[in-house]
Amino acid sequence: GAGVSQSPSNKVTEKGKDVELRCDPISGHTALYWYRQSLGQGLEFLIYFQGNSAPDKSGLPSDRFSAERTGGSVSTLTIQRTQQEDSAVYLCASSLLGLNNSPLHFGNGTRLTVT
Amino acid sequence: DQQVKQNSPSLSVQEGRISILNCDYTNSMFDYFLWYKKYPAEGPTFLISISSIKDKNEDGRFTVFLNKSAKHLSLHIVPSQPGDSAVYFCARTTSGTYKYIFGTGTRLKVLA
Numbered sequence: 001g002a003g004v005s006q007s008p009s010n011k012v013t014e015k016g017k018d019v020e021l022r023c024d025p026i027s028g029h030t031a032l033y034w035y036r037q038s039l040g041q042g043l044e045f046l047i048y049f050q051g052n053s054a055p056d057k058s059g060l061p062s063d064r065f066s067a068e069r070t071g072g073s074v075s076t077l078t079i080q081r082t083q084q085e086d087s088a089v090y091l092c093a094s095s096l097l098g099l100n101n102s103p104l105h106f107g108n109g110t111r112l113t114v115t
Numbered sequence: 116d117q118q119v120k121q122n123s124p125s126l127s128v129q130e131g132r133i134s135i136l137n138c139d140y141t142n143s144m145f146d147y148f149l150w151y152k153k154y155p156a157e158g159p160t161f162l163i164s165i166s167s168i169k170d171k172n173e174d175g176r177f178t179v180f181l182n183k184s185a186k187h188l189s190l191h192i193v194p195s196q197p198g199d200s201a202v203y204f205c206a207r208t209t210s211g212t213y214k215y216i217f218g219t220g221t222r223l224k225v226l227a
Contacts, residue, residue: 004158009156031213033213033215035217040219041219042121042204042217042218042219042220043159043204043206043217045214045215045216048213048214050213056213056214091158091159093158095213103149103161103164104151104159104161104215105161106151106158106159106160107158108156108157108158109156109157109158
């Protein structure tokens with residue numbers, strides 16, 4: 001099964017709690033992205049990792065959001081003190097090179113609901 | 116500052132007919148345009164792309180057209196099949212960079 005794997009698939013949490021979302025990219029893919037899709041919205045860029053380079057965090061909506069990529073493979077997206085507006089589907093994607101001739105491969109996402 | 120715009124949130128088409136999905140963009144810096152398809156509870160999957168040096172790219176039932184003067188991108192599906200029912204996103208990216216900008220999506224329903 002060589003696709004991008006995300007866990008959990010669904011997460012319901014209370015406002016104010018912290019959550020961690022996990023992404024296992026395709027083996028050998030150097031680029032990893034996090035996007036989110038809120039209801040009725042497009043895919044919103046959050047953060048990008050490429051190899052050992054410093055990540056592009058320009059899309060993170062607030063300092064409650066952070067992400068890590070350990071060993072150039074697995075990534076975790078952490079949301080602290082969750083708010084109701086954080087409710088969305090969080091999508092992880094990887095690509096071989098992180099360039100436009102290397103399309104993104106998405107996981108099935110984590111649906112986060114903050115009550 | 117939205118740089119790709121899908122103005123039609125939904126589209127219904129009869130099976131066997133042509134589906135045309137549209138996307139407008141706001142400047143010409145970006146060199147690649149892509150279409151992704153998304154089924155419920157799944158991640159988007161890559162469908163077809165086109166470079167800004169081309170006007171057309173075809174792959175089976177799917178053809179993407181790029182009208183640079185109008186800054187308009189379209190995806191044609193012919194003949195449409197019920198399995199094509201999904202949300203379609205257009206996206207764009209600049210040559211040599213990694214950032215993809217996505218539209219808000221168009222939900223296509225192909226009626227049997």
